Amino acid sequence: MKLKVTKATLLEGLHIVQNVVGVRSTLPILSNVLLTAEENKLWLTTTDLEVSVRCGIEADIEQDGMSTLPARRLSSIVRELPDATINVEIDKNDVASVECGSSYFKIIGLSNEEFPPVSNPEEKHCYNMDQGVFREMLKKTAYAASSDETRFVLNGVLLSFREGKLTMVATDGRRLALVESEVEFPDEAEGDMILPTKAVSELLHVLGEEGDLKIYAKENQIVFEFDDVLLASKLIDGTYPNYRQVIPTQCEERVTVEREVLLTALKRASLLTTDKSSATKLTFNDNQLVVVTTSPDVGEARETLAIKYTGKEITVAFNAEYMMDPLRNLSNDEIFVELTDDLSPGVIKCDIPFLYVLMPMRIS
Amino acid sequence: MLMTYLHVDMDAFFASVEQHDHPELRGQPVVIGAQPDQRGVVAAASYEAREYGIHSAMPSREAGERCPHAVFLPPNGKRYGEVSRQIMGIFERFTPYVEQLSVDEAFLDVTGAQRLLGTGREIAAKIKDTVKGETGLTASVGVAVNKFLAKLASDMDKPDGLTVVPNSKQEIITFLAPLPVGRIWGVGKVTQNLLESKGIRTVGDLQETPERLLSALVGKHSARHLHRLAFGEDEREIETEREEKSISKEHTFLHDTSDREAVRHTLLGLVDDVGRRLRESGKLAGVARLKIRWKGFKTITRQRTLNHPCRDDFSLREIATELFMTEELVKPVRLIGFGVSGLTDRASRQLGLFDDISDRSKREQLSRAVDDIRREHGSKSIGRGSGASQ
Numbered sequence: 006m007k008l009k010v011t012k013a014t015l016l017e018g019l020h021i022v023q024n025v026v027g028v029r030s031t032l033p034i035l036s037n038v039l040l041t042a043e044e045n046k047l048w049l050t051t052t053d054l055e056v057s058v059r060c061g062i063e064a065d066i067e068q069d070g071m072s073t074l075p076a077r078r079l080s081s082i083v084r085e086l087p088d089a090t091i092n093v094e095i096d097k098n099d100v101a102s103v104e105c106g107s108s109y110f111k112i113i114g115l116s117n118e119e120f121p122p123v124s125n126p127e128e129k130h131c132y133n134m135d136q137g138v139f140r141e142m143l144k145k146t147a148y149a150a151s152s153d154e155t156r157f158v159l160n161g162v163l164l165s166f167r168e169g170k171l172t173m174v175a176t177d178g179r180r181l182a183l184v185e186s187e188v189e190f191p192d193e194a195e196g197d198m199i200l201p202t203k204a205v206s207e208l209l210h211v212l213g214e215e216g217d218l219k220i221y222a223k224e225n226q227i228v229f230e231f232d233d234v235l236l237a238s239k240l241i242d243g244t245y246p247n248y249r250q251v252i253p254t255q256c257e258e259r260v261t262v263e264r265e266v267l268l269t270a271l272k273r274a275s276l277l278t279t280d281k282s283s284a285t286k287l288t289f290n291d292n293q294l295v296v297v298t299t300s301p302d303v304g305e306a307r308e309t310l311a312i313k314y315t316g317k318e319i320t321v322a323f324n325a326e327y328m329m330d331p332l333r334n335l336s337n338d339e340i341f342v343e344l345t346d347d348l349s350p351g352v353i354k355c356d357i358p359f360l361y362v363l364m365p366m367r368i369s
Numbered sequence: 370m371l372m373t374y375l376h377v378d379m380d381a382f383f384a385s386v387e388q389h390d391h392p393e394l395r396g397q398p399v400v401i402g403a404q405p406d407q408r409g410v411v412a413a414a415s416y417e418a419r420e421y422g423i424h425s426a427m428p429s430r431e432a433g434e435r436c437p438h439a440v441f442l443p444p445n446g447k448r449y450g451e452v453s454r455q456i457m458g459i460f461e462r463f464t465p466y467v468e469q470l471s472v473d474e475a476f477l478d479v480t481g482a483q484r485l486l487g488t489g490r491e492i493a494a495k496i497k498d499t500v501k502g503e504t505g506l507t508a509s510v511g512v513a514v515n516k517f518l519a520k521l522a523s524d525m526d527k528p529d530g531l532t533v534v535p536n537s538k539q540e541i542i543t544f545l546a547p548l549p550v551g552r553i554w555g556v557g558k559v560t561q562n563l564l565e566s567k568g569i570r571t572v573g574d575l576q577e578t579p580e581r582l583l584s585a586l587v588g589k590h591s592a593r594h595l596h597r598l599a600f601g602e603d604e605r606e607i608e609t610e611r612e613e614k615s616i617s618k619e620h621t622f623l624h625d626t627s628d629r630e631a632v633r634h635t636l637l638g639l640v641d642d643v644g645r646r647l648r649e650s651g652k653l654a655g656v657a658r659l660k661i662r663w664k665g666f667k668t669i670t671r672q673r674t675l676n677h678p679c680r681d682d683f684s685l686r687e688i689a690t691e692l693f694m695t696e697e698l699v700k701p702v703r704l705i706g707f708g709v710s711g712l713t714d715r716a717s718r719q720l721g722l723f724d725d726i727s728d729r730s731k732r733e734q735l736s737r738a739v740d741d742i743r744r745e746h747g748s749k750s751i752g753r754g755s756g757a758s759q
Contacts, residue, residue: 155674178721251722283719301465302481324719350722364720 006042006070006095010062012086012105015047018062019080021211021234022051025058026076034119037073040095041117042066046233050123051076056204057123058211061233071117072099079103082110124237126230129223130194132166136231138186139220140212142173145184145359147205148330151177158243161201164227166190174248180327181248185358198222199245204238211236252362253350256343258316260289264340264355267294268332270308274298275325277306284366285325289344290318298325321347322366328353331361371536373489374607375477376511376519377460377496380528382473384415386452387442389505398423398439405433405441412444416528449473452504459499463492466607474523476516478607490533497531514541517554517603521545534601541601546573553598560587575599616650617658617708618642625664625701632702633693639707640689644682645740647709648733653678653718655711657685659692662704671696677721678713681732682739685709 019038026036039050047064050057072095083091086105095101099114143162151159156178163174171188174181204227211234212218221228222240229236274285277298288295292315296308321344331353332340343352353361379385383401388394398418402425403409411432414423421436432439453472460467463486466478479492486492489512500508511522513534518541522532534544550569551561563586569575575583576599583592597603618639626632636659647654658672671692679685689707742751 153674176722178723179719181722246723299485301485305485348720362722364722367718367720 006040006072006093007066007068008042008047008093009065009067009090010047010093011090012083012088014062014064015091016080016083018047018049018060019076019083021060022049022058023076023080024207024210025051025053025056027053034073034115034121036075036077037115037120038076038079039071039073039117039120039123040093041071043069050120052121052123053203054121055201056207056236056238058207059123059235059237060211070095072101072114073117073120074101074112074114079112082112124226124228126219126221126228126235127223127226129221130166130190130196132171132188132190132194132220132222134171134186134188134218134220135215136212136218137215139218140209140214142171142184142186143205143209143212145331145334146173146175146182147202147209148175148334149177149180149182149361150175150202150205152202153177158199158241158245161199161241162205163197163199163245163248165197167195167197174245176246176248176251179324180330180361180363181251182331183248183252183360183362196222197245198227199241199243200227201238201241204236207236207238251350252360253343253345253352255345256352257345258289258314258319258343260294260312260314260316260342260344261339262294262310262312262342264332264335264337266310267296267340268329270294270296270310271325271329271332274306274308275329277303278325279303283324283326284322284368285328286320286322286368288318288320289314289316291315319344319346321351322368323351323363324366327363331359335359372478372480372514373483374513374516374519375479375489375493375496376513376516376523377475377477377493377500378509378511378520378523378527379456379473379500380507380509381413381415381419382453382506383413383444383449384418385506386449387445388415390448394440398436400429400432400436400439400441401444402432402441403429404443405429452506455504456500456506456508459503460496462499463496468607476519476607490531493531493533497529515601515603516605516607517598518544518601520554521548521552538600542576545599545601546571546576548572550575553595554603555591555594555598560591563587572599614712615658615708615710616643616646616654616712617660617706618646619660619704619706621704622702625703627698627701629698632698632705633690636689636693636705636707637686639705640685641682641739643707643709644680644685644736645743647680647685647712648737648740650712652712653680654685654709655713656709657688657692658706658708658710659689659696660704660706660708661696661702662706663700664703665700666703667700668704669696674711677724678711678718679733681736683732683736 022038035053041048045066046061048059048061050059086108089106092104099116101112101114103110146162150162159177165172169187170185172185174183216231219230225240225242227238227240274296277300279300282300286297292312294310294312298306335355337355341354347365351363384399387399399415400411400418400423402412409429411423411425411427411429413425418436418439423432423435449472457469460475460477464477464479464482468476479489493510493512497508497510500506507529509523509527509530511519511532513519513522514536518534522534525532549571550556550564569578580592580596583595620635620639655678656672656674658670660670662668673688673692739751
């Protein structure tokens with residue numbers, strides 16, 4: 006295998022694929038990036054057996070071939086090379102010569118035979134979306150997913166393609182984020198799948214602001230194709246809990262709040278939360294919202310916000326971090342907070358198809 | 370940092386509760402305990418009764434002779450427990466560091482709370498007011514830099530007292546000097562007699578006695594202890610139940626056994642015991658742990674973090690069974706143990722979206738009902754219909 010590639014192009018490609026490579030892999034081959042040179046493209050592939058990413062970059066291919074090189078090491082070498090064309094040649098023993106300007110590196114790789122096979126898009130169901138839209142949807146939900154491994158069905162984001170739209174849901178059992186977007190697909194392509202957190206963070210890392218995105222799904226596998234990138238992931242095998250039943254259908258009070266103002270107040274109030282007392286109290290009363298955190302050993306923080314509110318007085322305690330998460334990931338100026346009482350879930354909405362349900366904390 | 374401790378002691382607690390609940394008893398000598406014509410002793414006496422020299426632990430017959438018109442009432446433990454919980458609840462509004470000593474007294478560490486709620490004296494006054502306002506009962510409070518001094522102080526001005534021990538070393542020494550040595554924590558009748566035989570009658574005398582002379586008298590260790598206390602030094606911290614890190618119970622088999630069912634049966638018995646103690650502590654368990662010691666002393670532990678902290682026997686049995694079932698009995702079992710840790714309070718508990726709260730509270734209620742029955746009628750009085758099968 007022999008090729009010429011510019012430093013910038015190779016670095017960009019490696020940047021896309023190298024995240025998947027674990028710092029400590031059990032299998033040495035999983036630390037390597039698979040290089041495939043064919044038809045003026047150099048394909049870079051990495052995998053951790055759950056998620057794999059393949060990315061094609063422009064290269065001047067002088068001789069086709071396949072091999073693997075240690076991904077992170079290659080990436081750090083390329084980063085330090087001068088801005089010029091890099092000559093790469095890998096012999097049949099998987100030893101690479103990397104030349105750029107006056108620099109020369111010999112890197113010992115592993116045979117591509119050892120590299121696990123990476124799945125290709127298979128046409129069972131295909132959904133067409135915009136990269137930017139999909140990315141935004143992930144961003145607005147992913148933070149609510151659970152990292153508790155005993156609740157593995159919640160360790161990811163639910164993609165529910167039904168009734169002409171994609172509903173994306175994430176929950177850790179304490180709060181739930183939901184966002185919807187219209188997508189065209191045939192009836193037989195209706196279905197639910199749970200995308201693991203690792204794939205979600207890879208997508209957030211590599212998806213662009215705009216451009217076509219094709220999503221191929223079959224039983225336990227999903228493949229995302231966009232630009233010259235292919236991201237494949239296993240799906241979480243399990244049934245997602247019936248999230249519809251935890252979304253309140255009615256509320257007693259609805260308050261409009263400026264997102265930034267509430268976020269800032271919560272940020273300040275949360276400075277006084279501790280492991281022992283993580284609750285922040287919100288009191289809505291008479292055109293005023295008072296945000297209070299009290300920790301016996303630390304002190305008290307109080308923020309008073311002017312709001313438009315003439316409903317009944319409600320005091321409810323939330324984990325401030327959980328309340329801030331959606332506010333950080335929305336861009337709307339105004340949000341709506343729906344409340345009933347101190348033990349009923351609070352709901353955050355805004356003027357897009359977004360919904361956040363948050364269970365309060367019981368304080369005595 | 371200078372610590373601030375409160376010792377809150379309810380005044381004639383049992384008698385005061387009765388006088389509060391039965392206004393007709395107010396101002397009268399009230400004695401809680403056995404009737405004067407029966408065998409038995411006085412559990413508590415109102416201040417009016419104390420004027421006749423009646424005190425707790427005195428035979429009721431003698432109390433009846435000293436004050437024939439006193440009202441003798443049997444103790445109503447349930448009611449005292451209720452009021453006690455109410456009072457402890459009030460304390461916890463002021464600080465999480467409450468060490469309950471008995472039904473009617475507690476130490477409170479208000480070192481941190483001072484920054485929010487004012488000085489030790491101010492907090493003590495607020496606590497007294499709140500207790501009086503909500504229960505109608507009076508308390509005496511001692512405020513000091515350590516528990517020893519706080520407890521001494523609460524007794525200085527009973528009833529309805531509030532005594533603040535000064536902070537400075539010299540003032541503490543002066544404060545302690547006139548007190549009899551018997552007031553020092555750990556000095557019982559025997560030690561007191563021993564000390565008095567050498568002319569050490571007051572704490573002041575003790576302060577002036579060199580430690581080596583004391584050593585000859587009571588031993589090196591006790592001498593050190595007495596001397597420190599005589600100068601008002603006490604570094605014990607508040608021992609809240611909150612700081613109780615875990616609850617566990619183990620059983621060693623008489624003969625090592627490979628009978629899986631027998632081991633499981635024993636395990637479930639341990640689980641119920643841990644569950645009962647957990648419920649008594651008022652905590653919820655966050656982590657469950659199984660311990661198995663094989664023949665030959667090799668020990669394994671398996672633990673699981675619970676999705677939802679719980680304290681009912683059903684959930685605990687489920688987890689214990691799960692943990693046990695995944696273990697192969699590679700050798701005969703010598704010991705089996707079960708424990709819970711990661712104990713949390715209900716206070717500021719994050720509620721869950723998918724929790725079936727009603728179901729969980731029912732499980733807990735049922736477990737508590739079983740506790741009550743066992744307490745009343747013995748541990749074998751009630752069990753599962755299926756034996757220990759689940």
